[in-house]
Amino acid sequence: MTTRDPDRPSPDALLRLAAREARGRLKIFLGAAPGVGKTYEMLRQGAERLRVGTDVIVGIVETHGRAETEALIEPFEIVPRREMDYLGRTLTEMDIDAILARHPTLVLVDELAHTNAPGSRHPKRWQDVEELLDRGIDVLTTVNIQHVESLNDVVAGFSRVRVRETVPDAMLEDAEIEIVDLPPDELIERLKAGKVYVPHEASRALGHFFSKANLSALRELALRRAAQAVDAQMLEELRAGATGGTYAGGERVLVAVSEQPGVEMLVRSAKRLADALHAPWTAVHVETPRSERLSPGDREQLSAALGLASSLGATLATVPAAKVASGLMAQIAEMRATQIVLGKSRRSWWFKLRHGSVVDEVLRQVEGAAVHLLPMAKVPQRGRGLPTATREIGWRPYLLSIAMVALTTAVAELLDPLVGVNAIDLIYLVPVLAAATLFGLRSGLIASLASALGYNFFFLPPIYTLTVQDPQNVVTLFVLVGVAIVGSQLAGRLRSQATLGARSARENAALAALAQTLAQVSDAASTAEVICSETARLLDVNAVVLGQHDGRIVIVGAHPPRNTLEAIELAAADWAFKHGEPTGCETGTLNASDWQYHPLRTSLGILAVLGIARDDGKAPVPSDRAVLLATIIGQAALAHERIRLENDVRELSVLNERDRMRATLLSSIGHDLRTPLTAVVAAAEALPAEGEHALTIVTIRTEAQRLNRFFDDLVDMTRIESGALNVVPEATDLTDAVSMAVHDMRKVLGERHVQLGVPPDLPLVLADPKLLHHILINLLDNVAKYAGAGTPVTIEAHRAPDRLILSVLDQGSGLPPGGEQALFGRFERVEGSDRVGGTGLGLAIVKGFADAMGLSVTASNRADISGACFSIIFPNDSLISPRQGPA
Secondary structure: OOOOOOOOOOHHHHHHHHHHHOOOOEEEEEEOOOOOOHHHHHHHHHHHHHHOOOOEEEEEOOOOOOHHHHHHHOOOEEOOOEEEEEOOEEEEEOOHHHHHHHOOOEEEEOOOOOEOOOOOOOOEHHHHHHHHHHOOOEEEEEEEHHHEHHHHHHHHHHHOOOOOOOEOHHHHHOOEEEEEOOOHHHHHHHHHOOOOOOHHHHHHHHHOOOOHHHHHHHHHHHHHHHHHHHHHHHHHHHHHHOOOOOOOOOOOEEEEOOOOOOHHHHHHHHHHHHHHHOOOEEEEEEEOHHHHHOOHHHHHHHHHHHHHHHHOOOEEEEEEOOOHHHHHHHHHHHHOOOEEEEEEEEOOHHHHHHHOOHHHHHHHHOOOOEEEEEEEEEOOOOOOOOOOOOOOOOOHHHHHHHHHHHHHHHHHHHHHHHHOHHHHHHHOHHHHHHHHHHHOHHHHHHHHHHHHHHHHHHHOOOOOOOOOOOHHHHHHHHHHHHHHHHHHHHHHHHHHHHHHHHHHHHHHHHHHHHHHHHHHOOOHHHHHHHHHHHHHHHHOOEEEEEEEEOOEEEEEEEEOOOOOOOHHHHHHHHHHHHHOOOEEOOOOOOOOOOOEEEEEEEOOEEEEEEEEEOOOOOOOOOHHHHHHHHHHHHHHHHHHHHHHHHHHHHHHHHHHHHHHHHHHHHHHHHHHHHHHHHHHHHHHHHOOOOHHHHHHHHHHHHHHHHHHHHHHHHHHHHHHHHOOOOOOOEEEOHHHHHHHHHHHOHHHHOOOOEEEEOOOOOOEEEEOHHHHHHHHHHHHHHHHHHOOOOOOEEEEEEEEOOEEEEEEEEOOOOOOOOOOHHHHOOOOOOOOOOOOOOOOOHHHHHHHHHHHOOOEEEEEEOOOOOOEEEEEEEEHHHEEEOOOEEO
16 A cells, blocks of 8 residues: 555545546435334435425435325325246336436435346346436435445344345445434334334344344444445545544544554554444554564564564554655654554664654654554674665675775876866765675775875875875865765665555556456456466465355365375365354464465355465465455455356356246147147046946056146246236135135045034135135145055144234155255255155245245144145235234
8 A cells, every 4th residue: 555645645545536526416315224214214304305306306205104204205106016926926116217317416216225026127226226316316215234245244143134135345435424323212103102113023023133132233333334435435525625634423443553562462452442432443564674684583573573463453554765764754644544553663772863763753743633652672693783775795895886986096097187176075975885785885985085185195195195285185075974874765765656656556466467367368267367376486485275155165276286284274264154253263263274364255145165275384475475465365355256146147047048948848849739738638538437447548648647737737837937827816705715625625535534623613715715725726636646545634723923824734654854945946846755756846836835925834744643745825914814904
C-alpha cells in the first residue's frame, strides 16, 4: 500500500464519487429484526417525497396484512406484479421491466434480501435494485441486519438460525443507511399483540429467534454496522475533498509494526484496544532505506508480527517513506486514525543522536488522536553503523574508490597548467561523489580522505609533502568529507526509493498478468495450477490449492507437483476450510504445521484453501510480501468464484435442455399412447370374465388398469416438473375427500379393513380437490402394494397447535431407518424392506402435488406397532373455519 499527499484529493475517491453520481441513489432502512417498522418508515418518507412533487411509485411492498401499512400504500402508483407459474403455483414478483419502462424518479422496493422466483431475470431482488440504480432510478428499500452477508455467521452463532437470503456488504457501502430502531421490550410487545406475526407464530418466535437476548445482540449489530458504513462514506468524502482533520465520528486504531523484539505484545494490545472500542484497526509497517539492510532474523520477526496482526483481523499496510515518522504521519492522515499504538524502544543514546526518536517526532506532529505508548525490550547493538545505501563486503569498493582518486589526480596534473591549483579541489569532488553514490558512505569517506591527501601532496606547496601550511586546506578536507556523507545519503535514498518503486511496478505487472491468465482458464484444476505456479514465482514459496470432495480435503493443484500431504497439514487445511481463518505455520491455530493455509472467501462461501511453505523452514510470508499475498488470495478467490458460477450456468443449461427434451418426449408419448391405451382398457372391461378364459380376462383387465395408472403417473410427473400443474384451491372437507378416495380404491385395496378416524368437526382445508384426491389415491395404492395382503389400513386426522395432520397408516414391515424421506424421490425404492417393485413414481407425485398446494408430506415408522405412517401436513394458513374464516 502506498500513501498520497493528504493535501491533494484522492484520485480513486474522486473516481468512485463520480461513478456514484452517475447512478441512482440508494437508501436502506436497516432494522435489527422484523417488526421494527422499516416498511412503515420507507412508505412514510416516500409519501413525503410524493407530496413535494417527486415521481414516486411502489415497485413491491409486502404489507403482511397490516391495515396501517396498506393505508400508507393507497396514495402511490403501484406497478402490477409479474405473475409466473412454478410447479403449478402462481407466484408474483416485482416487474422490473415495467418499472424501467415507466422510469420514475424514485421507486420503493421492500425486502432487499428476497430470493426471486425461478424464471425471473435475476435470482436476487438486490440484483434488480442494482439494475434500477444503474439506470439512474433512486431506490428506497428495507433489510434486516441478519441478512447482511458478512454478519451471517455472527447471527447464526448466537441465534442458532442460519439465514439463507443475504445481501452483499457492498450494497450497504454505497447506500445511505437509516436505522429503524425499536427497543427489544417494545418489539416483544408488538409480537405478543399480533402486529408482526399471527398469534401462534408469534408464540413460537418469542421462544426462539425473538428472545430478548437475541434482539439486543441484533440491535447492537445493526447500530454498529450502520456506523461503519457511515464512517467509510465520510472518509471517502474527506479524501475526495482533501479535507484535513481526524473527524473522529468513530474510532480507528493504528499500530506501528517493526522488527523489534516484543512487537507481538504491541499487536495484541492494539487488538484488545480495537475490541474494546469496537473499532477497525490497521497494522502499518514503514519501509525506509534502512529496511533494505535488515538481517534475516529481523525480517522473520517482522513477518511474524504482520502475520499475527492479519490472523487477529487487522488490515495490513506497507508504506514506503524516507523516514519512519513521516510514513506513519502520512498513514495516520490517510486513515484518520484516532488511536495510535506505538512501542517505545530502549535505544542507546548514540542511536537516538544519529536517527532521532520516532515516538517524539510523532508526538510533536500528531493532532486530534490519542497515542498509546508501550515499553519495548532493549534492542541489542549489532554494529550496523551509519545508514548507507548498501553494505558492501570486501575490499573491492575501497580499491575502486582509491583508483578513481588516482585517475583524478592524473587528470588534475594535466589540467593544472590550464586551470591553476585553486580549481583543482573542485575536480576532486568527482571521485568523492562517485564513490559515495556507487558504493556507499564508507567508500565515500575513503575517497574523500584519499582526495584530500592527493590534493595536499601533489598540488599544495610545499608539494610532494603532507605538510599543511594553509588552514584553507583543512577546510577543503572537511568539505570533501561532508560531500561524501551527503552524497551517500542522497544516493541511498534515491536507490531505496527506486528499488521500492521498481518492485511495486513488478508486483503490479505480475498481478495484472495473473488476473489475465486466470481469466483465460475455464476449469478448477487449471485455475489451481495457475494460482500455485504464480504464487510460487512471486513469493518464492511452495504452493498448494486444496478443495473439498465428498467431505474430504483433496489437493487440486500444487507447485512443485505433489500428491499427498501429512495428516497435520490436512487437519490445518480442513480447519481453515471450515472456520474461514488462516491456520498453520506462524498463525494461532495448528502452528506445528510447516504450511500456512489461507481460506479463499467468496460470496458463495469458502471454495478452496491456498497453502504456502518454504523449503528452508523460514516464515512462509516475508514482511514485505504480506500485502502481495493478500492480493493474490483475493485474485484466487475471485477466480474460483467465477469458475463455480460458470459451472453452475453450464449445469443449468444442460438441465434445462434435458428437461426440455424429456418434456417433449413424454408429451409425444402421451399423445401417441393415450388413445390406444384407452381403447385397450375399454376393450378389457367389455370382455366377459366367463368360461375357460375367465382368469386370462381378469389378468388382462388388472394389468391394463395397472398400465393406465402407470401412464397417468408418468404424465403427472411430467406436469409437476414442467410447472404445468394448474392449482385451484377450494374449501375442502377432509371427511368427504377421504371417503371418495377409499371408495375409488376399493378394488385395489381388496379385502383389507379400512378404519377411518377423521373427526367431522375438523376445519375445512384450502386445497385443490383433484390434487388432494390424487395424493390420497397414491398413498392408498402404496399401501396396497407394500403393506402385505389382508393387513388393515387406518386413515386418521388430528389438529395440532400450528397444523392439521392427515395420516395413512399400515401394518406392514415398516421402513428401514434413515430411508424414510428418500421414498419421495423419483424412481426411489427403499432396499432392505418388502417395499420393492413398482415404478417409484407414486410417492414422488404425492410430494409434487403437496408442494404445489403449499403442503408438506412425511414418512416414518409407527411408534405403536410395526408399520409405516405417511402424513400430509396442512399449515394453519390453509385451514378454514366454516364460520370464522381462516383458522
